[in-house]
Amino acid sequence: MWNFQYKSEYEACVADLERSGAVQSMRFLPQHAEGVSTYDHASLVAYTSFRVCSVLGLDARAAARGGLLHDLFLYNWQDHSIHSFLDHMENHPRYALENAEALFALTDTERDIIATHMWPATPTKFYHRWESLVVSCMDKVCAVAELLRLFPLITRGKKQARHVPAALEAPARLTFLQPKAG
Template sequence: MVNADNNLYNEFLEIVEDLIYTPEFRKLDECSHHYGVSRMQHCINVAYYSFVVCKKLKLDYVAAARAGLLHDLFYYDWQGSGLGVAKHAFLHSSIALENAEQLTELSPLERDIIKNHMWLCGKMWPRHRESYIVSVADKVCAVWEAGYGVKRKVACVMAE
């Protein structure tokens, strides 16, 4: 997971610090997301790895970091929402975009990243390379977080 020991973390933090300390973003720490990882931690993971990849590829790493941080800015428990996985996957990016627009001014690129990070489930395809990078980072982080959660649960069972 992302923490202060990672290379480039201070530069990343400078880019997102006006967002990361807001009550709206911090509230995501109360939302479970992937197997015991909070939605806040998931968003930080996605934003950081998107930032690193975009920086290496000389793309807009600032937009990738900021939009990556806000890509799942919604507060409902999607597993208990009654929406089902498919409907949630289709709808939550629009909800996150609305919430992000209330929190900060977004560039067209940042809007595209947030709105289309679930492009495989929707009608719209991303228009920018940064959008695809954030989308892939989202999926990679979700898989890693699921493995992390399973590992923690197994460790707890083994300790009993």
Template structure:
């Protein structure tokens, strides 16, 4: 249901971000295991829509999707500890928000999603419902990627422009 209902919106948002920002550069950076930042952000967008849909939450899907796609828009290889990324988990939300603000106009919800998605590692909690959803979806997707659990892949498969990935 999520793929049919929100897949086209997610794909359109990916296309807009790829055209109007550096979003495609996220394909160059690995996130967890063999998953790129690009793939991770798309999975988080789908998972966020799935959570909101399953719980029948009244959310702003446009901000939810855009915030999920941009939540890790930090644009560097955080695995390279020689470049000062030792505390990546604490500082990348601010860098992602800075990059997103440089490239795009953001709503307050989108800004909060990006800035607060690492709660509780970062101490200030999310403010909006959409921010909480992305925060939870991000943790779920990260665990799946780190431990190579295929829960997400078993539920959803989608053709992403230029590449087949499991979502």
């Protein structure tokens, strides 16, 4: 994690998730821009959501956890032989939620964050919690920042320390949870 001001408070919320091989495997999956992994993206969404929810008096812990898990779909979304772009846009929140539920005990707020983070692209999946709205907005802000190559400015130009478990050092060794088709 980058050296942000409230790093220790944030890490206390997500430490158990960070120890998961599935979460760490997101380091090997691309996200919106070259050089930004799904893990980088999810971490920034989680931290910014944690801070916004802290300021607003919302459940910052759920925002951090839901934010980190919101893209736990565990496949290369840019490889359209796995899922079409439209299938990914519409269904990756469901895949991420299925994976997260298989690995972690989630609160209702965390479930809602993961399931609804793609609204309005998924019009039938509207937020039921304020924290979900915050994470969804931060997801979009972070994605735009990545596409505009602002990621280094936001993270103060520092690359994250790579605390990757030995079992995950090479992408060839990864065993991803496979999303259910349809």
